[in-house]
Amino acid sequence: LGPNPVTVPPSSCVPVQYKVWKPAGMPLYSTTCYQVTTTNTVSGYQSVCGGSVYAPKLWCNIVIGPPRGVGVGGTGSPARLTWQLTNHSGGPMTLPYRVSVASTNGGVPELPLVSLDGLDPGVSEPGSVNLNDGDSATVEVLARFTQPRGFRFYDVVLSMDEDGDGVPDNAAAVGLTYSENPAAVPVAVPGTGPAPVATISVAPNPVRNMATIHYVLPVAGQAEIALYDVVGRRVRSLLQASRPAGPGSILMDVSRLPRSVYFLRLKISGGIRTQRMVVVN
Numbered sequence: 001l002g003p004n005p006v007t008v009p010p011s012s013c014v015p016v017q018y019k020v021w022k023p024a025g026m027p028l029y030s031t032t033c034y035q036v037t038t039t040n041t042v043s044g045y046q047s048v049c050g051g052s053v054y055a056p057k058l059w060c061n062i063v064i065g066p067p068r069g070v071g072v073g074g075t076g077s078p079a080r081l082t083w084q085l086t087n088h089s090g091g092p093m094t095l096p097y098r099v100s101v102a103s104t105n106g107g108v109p110e111l112p113l114v115s116l117d118g119l120d121p122g123v124s125e126p127g128s129v130n131l132n133d134g135d136s137a138t139v140e141v142l143a144r145f146t147q148p149r150g151f152r153f154y155d156v157v158l159s160m161d162e163d164g165d166g167v168p169d170n171a172a173a174v175g176l177t178y179s180e181n182p183a184a185v186p187v188a189v190p191g192t193g194p195a196p197v198a199t200i201s202v203a204p205n206p207v208r209n210m211a212t213i214h215y216v217l218p219v220a221g222q223a224e225i226a227l228y229d230v231v232g233r234r235v236r237s238l239l240q241a242s243r244p245a246g247p248g249s250i251l252m253d254v255s256r257l258p259r260s261v262y263f264l265r266l267k268i269s270g271g272i273r274t275q276r277m278v279v280v281n
Contacts, residue, residue, distance in 0.1 A: 005041055022053050030054075031210045052251065054210040070175035070276070071143060071156070078144035081174045083158050085139060087131035095131075095160055098168055099141050100124040101176070102155045112154050113147045114176065121146055149178040155278065170206050175276050198273050200225070200266040202252075206278040213238065213250040215266055220245045224267040227252075227277075230260065238264075254279050 001017040008014045020034050033052045040046070073079030087093050101112040101122075116125040129137045143156055154176040159168035199216045217223055225239040235257070238250055257279045264275040 020053055072177050072179050073143050074179055075145050078142040079176055081141050081143055081156050083139045083172055084136055085129055086136040087133055092132045096128045098124045098126050098159045100157050102157055113149055115144045115146055116141045143176055145178050153177055173278055198268050200264055200273045200275045202275055202277050206280040207254055208281055209255045211252050211254055213252055216247045217243055217245050221269050226265050228263045
């Protein structure tokens with residue numbers, strides 16, 4: 001995407017940007033690999049690196065809200081849960097969707113006593129979006145507990161038939177917990193910028209086969225990212241190294257993980273951040 005060739009000063013690096021297109025006809029939720037070769041035009045030396053392209057959805061990019069992908073509500077104040085959808089299909093699209101609540105109480109089935117937009121508990125919220133290419137829309141629901149449900153964690157799941165087979169697929173989920181006294185939202189003091197914080201997220205979520213972990217470090221230092229199951233056992237170590245301040249990403253293969261709920265943990269000197277992830281293999 002930039003000039004070619006590039007000049008690299010001695011003992012230094014120069015970033016080179018390139019674009020990899022998804023192959024035509026690539027199946028949904030599949031992964032394909034690519035290889036990039038860089039040639040030193042003076043010495044002839046070649047270096048090779050590889051990567052992969054994942055097809056998580058056919059046309060729709062989904063941004064999950066609220067912050068950190070978890071909503072907190074009670075029997076009084078509801079949790080406001082959102083998904084922002086963007087059409088990248090190249091033409092106008094109409095997409096029906098459904099929002100439902102599922103318990104994640106260790107796999108034990110139970111009726112989540114949660115009302116979506118005033119509907120009876122257990123009743124899904126239907127809807128549809130009409131988007132031209134490049135347009136975005138926000139799907140929003142208000143989730144209110146009908147009874148106190150402390151020490152429970154739920155998924156509010158957005159399902160869509162993106163592949164056109166007539167069966168809605170789970171596309172993205174927002175976590176939901178109960179509290180009658182949600183924590184106050186921090187407000188920036190005028191004249192002062194927000195203090196940098198560490199963040200970790202994963203996309204897509206839910207995930208099949210491959211996922212990308214995105215993280216941001218407020219300062220340079222030692223960082224550790226690991227994957228844990230619902231009972232707190234470490235499943236996999238993903239990163240344990242010194243990293244510069246700023247954003248970074250890791251590609252993670254979950255094709256051999258059982259269908260379940262997992263937690264990503266980012267540990268740095270300033271504390272720990274976690275991100276909930278659902279594997280739907």
